[in-house]
Amino acid sequence: MTSQREIRVLSTPQDLFQAAAAEIVALVSDAIRQRGRFCVALSGGSTPKSVYSILANTPSLPWDRMYFFFGDERHVPPDHPDSNYRMAYEAMLFKAPKQNVFRIHGEQDAEAAAIEYAQTLRTFFHLQPGEFPRFDLVLLGIGPDGHTASLFPGTSALDENKRLVVANWIEKFKTFRITITFPVINQATFVMFLVSGPDKSDALRQVIENESAHLPSQKIRSVDGKLLWLVDKTAASLLSSATGK
Numbered sequence: 220m221t222s223q224r225e226i227r228v229l230s231t232p233q234d235l236f237q238a239a240a241a242e243i244v245a246l247v248s249d250a251i252r253q254r255g256r257f258c259v260a261l262s263g264g265s266t267p268k269s270v271y272s273i274l275a276n277t278p279s280l281p282w283d284r285m286y287f288f289f290g291d292e293r294h295v296p297p298d299h300p301d302s303n304y305r306m307a308y309e310a311m312l313f314k315a316p317k318q319n320v321f322r323i324h325g326e327q328d329a330e331a332a333a334i335e336y337a338q339t340l341r342t343f344f345h346l347q348p349g350e351f352p353r354f355d356l357v358l359l360g361i362g363p364d365g366h367t368a369s370l371f372p373g374t375s376a377l378d379e380n381k382r383l384v385v386a387n388w389i390e391k392f393k394t395f396r397i398t399i400t401f402p403v404i405n406q407a408t409f410v411m412f413l414v415s416g417p418d419k420s421d422a423l424r425q426v427i428e429n430e431s432a433h434l435p436s437q438k439i440r441s442v443d444g445k446l447l448w449l450v451d452k453t454a455a456s457l458l459s460s461a462t463g464k
């Protein structure tokens with residue numbers, strides 16, 4: 220299977236959220252039909268929250284066969300306002316069986332949390348040494364600086380190609396973030412970026428149309444899966460007509 224990239228522009232944020240939820244529901248049924256379960260690495264931040272809420276209100280989702288991981292987490296406890304786990308739990312994960320949710324323990328020492336989460340992935344996916352987990356879906360956002368997950372420009376995690384999870388020092392925030400690495404993301408069957416709002420328009424243009432920008436989000440491939448950009452009109456406003464059709 221060759222990797223395919225699609226950029227789909229939706230008129231409004233609500234259209235974007237609905238389209239993302241519909242795509243995810245389809246991926247859930249494909250994964251369960253083919254593999255008996257659906258494993259997703261959730262994105263944090265604010266954009267995906269509405270998608271998670273739509274999924275939480277989607278009837279007859281097979282929650283007991285859906286397994287939820289995180290692409291990254293802030294270095295905070297799970298009840299902290301900045302916690303990606305808290306955002307996802309309040310929007311959607313309250314619907315999932317507790318044992319199907321694997322949060323990153325951001326309340327711990329960052330390196331210890333990274334080591335522990337990597338072990339969680341190795342155990343769940345029954346990985347051999349040197350193997351990477353294959354998520355059915357990795358959900359991603361993009362920051363105005365072109366970061367994704369907690370893979371920020373100029374940080375050490377960008378060069379990590381062996382470890383599954385690292386503690387990444389983010390100088391501009393003066394804090395650690397715990398993040399899965401590029402090899403993990405790129406091993407996924409399906410990678411979906413959700414990009415909404417005018418503050419993302421320049422980063423999106425750079426990532427999609429400027430190969431020499433060397434931004435973290437440009438290192439996202441799907442080794443033999445699918446890469447789908449779901450963007451709204453305001454985020455796509457700087458894309459050339461050929462791209463943002």
Ligand code: 6PG
Pocket residue numbers: 262263264265266267290291292293303359360361362366367368369
């Ligand atoms: C996080 C995310 C991060 C996010 C982007 C976009 O922990 O914040 O993993 O990569 O997706 O920063 O965030 P917004 O959706 O809030 O714009």
